Amino acid sequence: MAKGASISGFPEWLPSERVVEQRVIDTLRKVFELNGFIGIETRAVETGASLLKKGETSKEIYLLSRLQEVGHESDTPIEERLGLHFDLTVPLSRYVVEHSGALAFPFKRWQIQKVWRGERPQEGRFREFVQADIDVIGAGDLPDHYEVELPLVMVSALEELHAFGLPKATVHANNRKLSEGFYRGLGLTDIEGVLREIDKLDKIGADEVARLLTESCGATEAQARACLELAELTAADGKELAEKFDALCAAHGIAQDSEAYALARQGLDTLAMIVDEAAVIRPGSVIADLKIARGLDYYTGSVYETFLDGATSLGSICSGGRYDNLASQGNRKYPGVGLSIGLSRLVSYMLHTAGAHANRVSPAAVLVAVWNEEDRPAANRIAAQLRARGIATDVAPTAAKLGKQIKYADKLGIPYVWFPASAADSENGESAGDEVKNIVTGEQVAADCTSWEPDTVVAQQTVEI
Amino acid sequence: MAKGASISGFPEWLPSERVVEQRVIDTLRKVFELNGFIGIETRAVETGASLLKKGETSKEIYLLSRLQEVGHESDTPIEERLGLHFDLTVPLSRYVVEHSGALAFPFKRWQIQKVWRGERPQEGRFREFVQADIDVIGAGDLPDHYEVELPLVMVSALEELHAFGLPKATVHANNRKLSEGFYRGLGLTDIEGVLREIDKLDKIGADEVARLLTESCGATEAQARACLELAELTAADGKELAEKFDALCAAHGIAQDSEAYALARQGLDTLAMIVDEAAVIRPGSVIADLKIARGLDYYTGSVYETFLDGATSLGSICSGGRYDNLASQGNRKYPGVGLSIGLSRLVSYMLHTAGAHANRVSPAAVLVAVWNEEDRPAANRIAAQLRARGIATDVAPTAAKLGKQIKYADKLGIPYVWFPASAADSENGESAGDEVKNIVTGEQVAADCTSWEPDTVVAQQTVEI
Numbered sequence: 001m002a003k004g005a006s007i008s009g010f011p012e013w014l015p016s017e018r019v020v021e022q023r024v025i026d027t028l029r030k031v032f033e034l035n036g037f038i039g040i041e042t043r044a045v046e047t048g049a050s051l052l053k054k055g056e057t058s059k060e061i062y063l064l065s066r067l068q069e070v071g072h073e074s075d076t077p078i079e080e081r082l083g084l085h086f087d088l089t090v091p092l093s094r095y096v097v098e099h100s101g102a103l104a105f106p107f108k109r110w111q112i113q114k115v116w117r118g119e120r121p122q123e124g125r126f127r128e129f130v131q132a133d134i135d136v137i138g139a140g141d142l143p144d145h146y147e148v149e150l151p152l153v154m155v156s157a158l159e160e161l162h163a164f165g166l167p168k169a170t171v172h173a174n175n176r177k178l179s180e181g182f183y184r185g186l187g188l189t190d191i192e193g194v195l196r197e198i199d200k201l202d203k204i205g206a207d208e209v210a211r212l213l214t215e216s217c218g219a220t221e222a223q224a225r226a227c228l229e230l231a232e233l234t235a236a237d238g239k240e241l242a243e244k245f246d247a248l249c250a251a252h253g254i255a256q257d258s259e260a261y262a263l264a265r266q267g268l269d270t271l272a273m274i275v276d277e278a279a280v281i282r283p284g285s286v287i288a289d290l291k292i293a294r295g296l297d298y299y300t301g302s303v304y305e306t307f308l309d310g311a312t313s314l315g316s317i318c319s320g321g322r323y324d325n326l327a328s329q330g331n332r333k334y335p336g337v338g339l340s341i342g343l344s345r346l347v348s349y350m351l352h353t354a355g356a357h358a359n360r361v362s363p364a365a366v367l368v369a370v371w372n373e374e375d376r377p378a379a380n381r382i383a384a385q386l387r388a389r390g391i392a393t394d395v396a397p398t399a400a401k402l403g404k405q406i407k408y409a410d411k412l413g414i415p416y417v418w419f420p421a422s423a424a425d426s427e428n429g430e431s432a433g434d435e436v437k438n439i440v441t442g443e444q445v446a447a448d449c450t451s452w453e454p455d456t457v458v459a460q461q462t463v464e465i
Numbered sequence: 466m467a468k469g470a471s472i473s474g475f476p477e478w479l480p481s482e483r484v485v486e487q488r489v490i491d492t493l494r495k496v497f498e499l500n501g502f503i504g505i506e507t508r509a510v511e512t513g514a515s516l517l518k519k520g521e522t523s524k525e526i527y528l529l530s531r532l533q534e535v536g537h538e539s540d541t542p543i544e545e546r547l548g549l550h551f552d553l554t555v556p557l558s559r560y561v562v563e564h565s566g567a568l569a570f571p572f573k574r575w576q577i578q579k580v581w582r583g584e585r586p587q588e589g590r591f592r593e594f595v596q597a598d599i600d601v602i603g604a605g606d607l608p609d610h611y612e613v614e615l616p617l618v619m620v621s622a623l624e625e626l627h628a629f630g631l632p633k634a635t636v637h638a639n640n641r642k643l644s645e646g647f648y649r650g651l652g653l654t655d656i657e658g659v660l661r662e663i664d665k666l667d668k669i670g671a672d673e674v675a676r677l678l679t680e681s682c683g684a685t686e687a688q689a690r691a692c693l694e695l696a697e698l699t700a701a702d703g704k705e706l707a708e709k710f711d712a713l714c715a716a717h718g719i720a721q722d723s724e725a726y727a728l729a730r731q732g733l734d735t736l737a738m739i740v741d742e743a744a745v746i747r748p749g750s751v752i753a754d755l756k757i758a759r760g761l762d763y764y765t766g767s768v769y770e771t772f773l774d775g776a777t778s779l780g781s782i783c784s785g786g787r788y789d790n791l792a793s794q795g796n797r798k799y800p801g802v803g804l805s806i807g808l809s810r811l812v813s814y815m816l817h818t819a820g821a822h823a824n825r826v827s828p829a830a831v832l833v834a835v836w837n838e839e840d841r842p843a844a845n846r847i848a849a850q851l852r853a854r855g856i857a858t859d860v861a862p863t864a865a866k867l868g869k870q871i872k873y874a875d876k877l878g879i880p881y882v883w884f885p886a887s888a889a890d891s892e893n894g895e896s897a898g899d900e901v902k903n904i905v906t907g908e909q910v911a912a913d914c915t916s917w918e919p920d921t922v923v924a925q926q927t928v929e930i
Contacts, residue, residue: 006563007547010508014567015574018505034852036829036859038877040483043475043593044509044579059532064549066583067526073538082472084529098471102479104826104876106862109480114509118531128508143863145841281845361569364501376610380746387499394501397571398608411569412503 009119009127011344019358021130021347023463024164025112028132028341031157032110037134040109042091044116049079050094051086061086062118084116088133089298089320089338093327096137096334105139106146112343126344133320135338137327142335144270147302147322148277148286154306154318154339155285165354165465166346167309169317171278172289174303175271176321178245179290181264182230185254186223192297193217198231199293206232226252231291237279238272241288270302300324304339311353317346356465360413364394365459366436367409368418372399378420382434385449386418391459393418406439415440415458418447474584474592476809478816484823486595486812488928489629490577493597493806496622497575502599505574507556509581514544515559516551526551527583549581553598554763554785554803558792561602561799570604571611577808591809598785600803602792607800609735612767612787613742613751619771619783619804620750630819630930631811632774634782636743637754639768640736641786643710644755646729647695650719651688657762658682663696664758671697691717696756702744703737706753735767765789769804776818782811821930825878829859830924831901832874833883837864843885847899850914851883856924858883871904880905880923883912 013021029039051061062084065073073081085091088111096107112132119125134153136146151171158169179198180191188194197212206228213224229248235241245268246256254261271288278286294303300323305316320339327334350356366386368379379395386393394414396405409417417439421432436452437444478486494504516526527549530538538546550556553576561572577597584592599618601611616636623634644663645656653659662677671693678689694713700706710733711721719726736753743751759768765788770781785804792799815821831851833844844860851858859879861870874882882904886897901917902909 007508007510007512010510012508012560013506014564015503015505021506022504033828034855034857036827036832036857036879038480038827039487040480041478041486043472043477044581045472045475045593047472061532062529063532063535064527064529064583065538066585067524067528067543067548068583068585070528070543071539073530074536078532078535083532095477099479104873108859116509118529118533120531120533128510138862145838149845277842280842281849362501362503363498367501373610377742377745380614384746390499392499392501394573397603408569414501 008121009125011126011129011348013347016358016361017347017351019361019461020164020351020356020463021343024161024343024347024350025130025132027160027164028112028157028343029110031153031160032134035108035134035153035156037108037110037153040092040095040111041113042085042088042095042111044084044114045082046085046091046094047079048077048081048083050090051083052079053090059086060117060119062116084118086117087115088113088131088340089135089323089326089336092133092135092137092338093323093334093336096336097327097329100139100329100334105137106142107137108134109137110134129342129344130347132341132343133338135320135336137334137336139334140332142322142337144273145277146337147270148274150320150337150339151274151286151304151306152278152282154341155282157341158306158318161346161350163465164350164463165356166350167311167354169306169308170284171286171304171306171318172292172316173271173274173286174288174290174292175267175301176299176303177267177301178264178271179230179267179293181260181262181267182245182249182254183227185249185258185260185264186219186226186252188217188219188223188227190217194219194227195293198227198291201228201231201291222252233290235275235288238276241272241275242268267301274302294319294321298323298326302337306339308349311349314345314349317342317349354465356463358413359460359462359464360415362392362394362412362414363461364392364412364414365454365461366391366393366416366418367405367412367414368393368395368420369402369405370396370399371420371422375399375420375422382418382420382449386452389450391454392461409439416454418449473586474590476591476594476813478812481823481826482812482816484826484926485629485816485821485928486808489626489808489812489815490595490597492625492629493577493622493808494575496618496625497599500573500599500618500621502573502575502618505557505560505576506578507550507553507560507576509549509579510547511550511556511559512544513542513546513548515555516548517544518555524551525582525584527581549583551582552580553578553596553805554600554788554791554801557598557600557602557803558788558799558801561801562792562794565604565794565799570602571607572602573599574602575599594807594809595812597806597808598803600785600801602799602801604799605797607787607802609738610742611802612735613739615785615802615804616739616751616769616771617743617747619806620747622806623771623783626811626815628930629815629928630821631815632776632819634771634773635749636751636769636771636783637757637781638736638739638751639753639755639757640732640766641764641768642732642766643729643736644695644732644758646725646727646732647710647714647719648692650714650723650725650729651684651691651717653682653684653688653692655682659684659692660758663692663756666693666696666756698755700740700753703741706737706740707733732766739767759784759786763788763791767802771804773814776814779810779814782807782814819930821928823878824925824927824929825880827859827877827879828926829857829877829879830919830926831856831858831881831883832870832877832879833858833860833885834867834870835861835864836885836887840864840885840887847883847885847914851917854915856919857926874904881919883914 299321306318764786771783
């Protein structure tokens with residue numbers, strides 16, 4: 001990250017770092033489009049009412065006010081004020097309802113945009129960052145095969161980022177219905193509370209979670225232990241998952257003909273399907289992990305978190321789930337499922353841990369030297385010829401000493417310096433041809449700007465690890 | 466623009482419109498990089514102090530406040546609050562100073578990002594829009610050849626947009642030193658006031674401007690007329706420009722040995738150079754237009770506005786200039802020159818006036834049909850094969866009747882529908898091969914997903930006019 005960035009939580013990349021971020025974005029877009037996702041961009045603002053749906057005021061939102069309104073902000077109720085979006089899912093839901101007549105459903109979309117969280121400044125938390133999302137939204141209903149396909153698209157996208165130093169990613173899936181059914185079967189009622197505490201398991205450990213469950217969620221010691229047993233249940237496949245789950249229900253007296261079990265079973269079947277299908281298509285890419293809870297309140301079924309091998313301290317780098325009730329219009333619901341990559345954090349990891357770096361700062365492959373300012377038009381003509389043939393070209397900023405011009409190219413990582421035939425030479429009847437030098441290898445050859453081709457590898461601006 | 470967008474001034478494109486915007490952005494980026502500009506992205510926020518430099522509070526700025534701070538916004542002085550950037554030039558200047566040690570100068574950068582203006586809602590004014598900027602910033606000094614090269618890069622970028630229905634663009638250039646020197650030579654002192662009124666010439670006409678100059682800027686009738694004469698001066702080349710300017714100075718008693726004339730002459734020489742150089746490289750692309758003033762106060766030399774043939778009502782679509790005093794660090798100045806395309810308005814013109822449209826909504830070239838849900842894995846395998854070979858592919862959302870699946874492809878504009886060999890067919894010993902149908906031409910052929918290639922033209926998602 002750029003040193004000395006003056007506002008905490010608003011990361012900004014140096015040009016060479018931005019090359020990496022830009023390539024990551026390009027790569028994700030390519031994968032998303034290859035899979036038939038449609039790109040959209042939503043406005044950065046939503047109404048307070050939309051951002052605060054369900055009345056949660058604990059959300060971390062930036063509200064806007066016009067400079068002219070300073071001191072009178074409170075004249076407008078928060079619901080009517082504008083705020084910056086904190087994710088891309090809430091805007092998508094609003095967009096889909098607003099433009100439903102113009103969309104084909106199921107609507108598969110990708111979206112890579114900045115989001116903002118109005119947090120208190122604190123170490124390591126971004127208040128502005130880029131998210132890269134894919135979602136599918138149905139009109140009325142949404143087939144559950146998307147609940148396995150979307151995580152797999154993300155896995156294939158993350159695999160493309162191995163070239164940028166990203167380790168193997170594994171999606172951990174759970175299902176809220178499974179958890180909720182089980183908790184209800186135990187006799188618990190504060191489902192959101194239990195999910196919230198279980199979410200802390202990796203951070204604070206089982207004993208502490210058990211204590212919180214009993215203290216804050218009205219659980220008995222036994223109920224708390226049962227919740228932890230569920231969270232720690234692991235299985236190699238859907239069949240084992242179902243068997244172990246049924247055994248757990250039996251052990252805790254949850255009858256198979258109860259409503260609670262029926263709800264849990266619905267979630268279990270979806271989760272089993274996801275794990276089994278993923279194992280066939282891409283073994284080891286998606287596993288069941290029954291402690292995954294997700295902070296956001298709009299998920300209603302599958303939930304996902306994604307971890308990188310050897311980088312668990314990074315936390316989940318790609319999360320999401322199924323949300324059946326986020327968008328609706330009259331009686332019609334628009335259920336969706338999607339995942340979101342926290343791109344800025346991922347790029348930060350690539351740059352600072354994986355060592356990803358651009359082979360050069362400038363997109364230019366060639367710098368045309370300028371012998372003196374009177375020759376600049378000739379240098380510009382050479383540059384125009386090269387550009388017309390798709391070769392990115394810069395021209396020396398001043399007719400400085402050649403060493404200084406080469407140093408400028410070197411600082412920008414431009415591999416070739418072009419020497420136009422000097423007017424003086426041609427008047428003297430000496431060699432009047434242009435030459436081009438690879439300043440890395442030192443090789444210098446005669447060259448014609450209408451036909452010369454750079455080495456295809458050297459010419460490319462790329463990311464290396 | 467998407468119908469029914471619920472917040473005035475925050476445009477949002479439908480997916481098919483977004484295809485056009487995305488292609489425009491891709492095209493501009495390509496041209497900018499071909500010319501050696503380095504891409505950066507700055508954070509969306511700056512401090513109030515940075516946004517309000519020079520103490521102007523008439524600026525249209527959105528300030529931020531955290532949800533938790535509502536009611537206490539005024540506890541923080543505006544200078545310390547965060548606000549959304551209203552252009553990309555102020556952030557660039559701040560970025561350059563902040564990271565000067567890590568940059569090579571002159572620093573050529575491109576930047577395509579959203580900006581926000583906290584205006585009162587009104588018809589046709591965007592409060593959120595995309596700008597596409599190029600700038601060059603020097604450390605200490607900046608050669609003036611960039612003052613002709615940058616508008617020419619913009620002209621070549623806009624030429625690439627002819628394919629999207631954009632008419633020919635002409636850059637109108639002026640120079641603030643020229644205007645200021647002339648006004649001072651006349652004895653006027655409220656230079657910014659005069660520039661502000663002259664800027665209205667096209668809108669309100671010469672008589673009204675003359676009235677405003679006398680009423681608000683302390684000009685006599687004769688001074689006002691002289692200002693208008695300067696604004697209306699036209700010339701075919703730099704030589705004629707200089708001759709006509711000198712004649713005007715003589716007519717109004719501005720002595721050639723005066724300080725005011727020296728200042729004007731400096732601006733005139735730069736403007737003459739720009740016009741003459743541009744005429745050689747790209748005739749008719751950049752002309753002198755002495756009524757161009759520019760609203761922003763940070764320009765100190767060349768100023769540019771760009772108009773489209775036959776679309777003058779659109780106003781300037783690409784504006785900018787040279788700014789010598791925007792960024793500094795101690796004694797060191799970072800003079801810059803740059804231009805900014807108002808991209809959202811341009812895309813709006815392309816969509817609604819020029820008729821630019823995507824040939825299809827979905828990036829997918831192929832939709833794989835699904836005979837029944839049990840066959841979905843086979844359809845997914847075919848899709849994976851095609852994608853691995855770079856062919857963007859979608860899979861039918863449900864195993865609906867074939868007509869419905871084709872209708873889905875049609876609605877998204879996907880040209881090919883792939884029919885996997887039916888399991889039933891192969892059990893019956895009948896034809897077991899896949900087939901693919903071009904649903905536009907109706908042509909249907911046997912195809913193998915490991916080797917089939919779509920028609921290269923049909924396969925591409927493009928923008929047509």
